[in-house]
Amino acid sequence: MELIERFHMDDCKLCNIAHNSHGNRKVQDTVICETENFMWTPGLGAFVEGYSLLLSKKHLLNTGALGNSAIEELQGLIVKIKKFFQKVYKQKIILFEHGSVGDFHSGGCISHQHLHILPTDISGVPEILLKNFEYEIINDIKVLREYDQFGNPYLYYENTDESKYVFKVDVCCNINLFICMDEVKRTVGN
Ligand SMILES: [Zn+2]
Numbered sequence: 001m002e003l004i005e006r007f008h009m010d011d012c013k014l015c016n017i018a019h020n021s022h023g024n025r026k027v028q029d030t031v032i033c034e035t036e037n038f039m040w041t042p043g044l045g046a047f048v049e050g051y052s053l054l055l056s057k058k059h060l061l062n063t064g065a066l067g068n069s070a071i072e073e074l075q076g077l078i079v080k081i082k083k084f085f086q087k088v089y090k091q092k093i094i095l096f097e098h099g100s101v102g103d104f105h106s107g108g109c110i111s112h113q114h115l116h117i118l119p120t121d122i123s124g125v126p127e128i129l130l131k132n133f134e135y136e137i138i139n140d141i142k143v144l145r146e147y148d149q150f151g152n153p154y155l156y157y158e159n160t161d162e163s164k165y166v167f168k169v170d171v172c173c174n175i176n177l178f179i180c181m182d183e184v185k186r187t188v189g190n
């Protein structure tokens with residue numbers, strides 16, 4: 001194993017969850033379910049019930065760094081997770097990812113591929129993102145591979161209506177806060 005990869009894995013909280021055996025995991029690192037390449041775990045500091053993370057077992061920096069078949073596996077798992085939230089919570093979900101590339105962070109809490117899952121009734125992409133960053137709307141998360149290949153950090157945001165946005169973000173930003181800000185505006189006005 002390459003030295004750099006070894007360093008990342010020892011140092012990486014998500015690798016520690018992935019590589020610790022079930023009995024050695026802390027309660028907050030409980031794995032809800034897993035597939036060959038991915039694990040679904042509760043999100044730390046969850047501010048709504050059901051907030052969770054979907055992460056790669058391998059130390060990869062972002063979803064775009066996954067191969068095609070792993071992305072398809074991930075898409076299959078996302079479909080199941082959506083069905084779960086629909087059935088149990090009667091809610092849709094927002095998915096987002098701070099896609100780090102190399103040592104560059106795009107506001108990512110951890111440089112290891114992970115999608116944030118947020119069950120919510122709120123629909124709409126945070127206004128602050130639409131106003132301040134260039135973006136494209138994509139049909140398939142496989143497009144994220146281009147961002148990884150060209151070394152471009154990004155912020156991926158999938159709305160509750162399943163529309164998929166990729167923001168060209170190179171600064172730290174707090175998506176949870178942006179979603180809350182929009183909701184505050186809608187409820188109490190500007
Ligand atoms: Zn890792």
Ligand SMILES: [Zn+2]
Binds near residue numbers: 108109
């Ligand atoms: Zn994150």
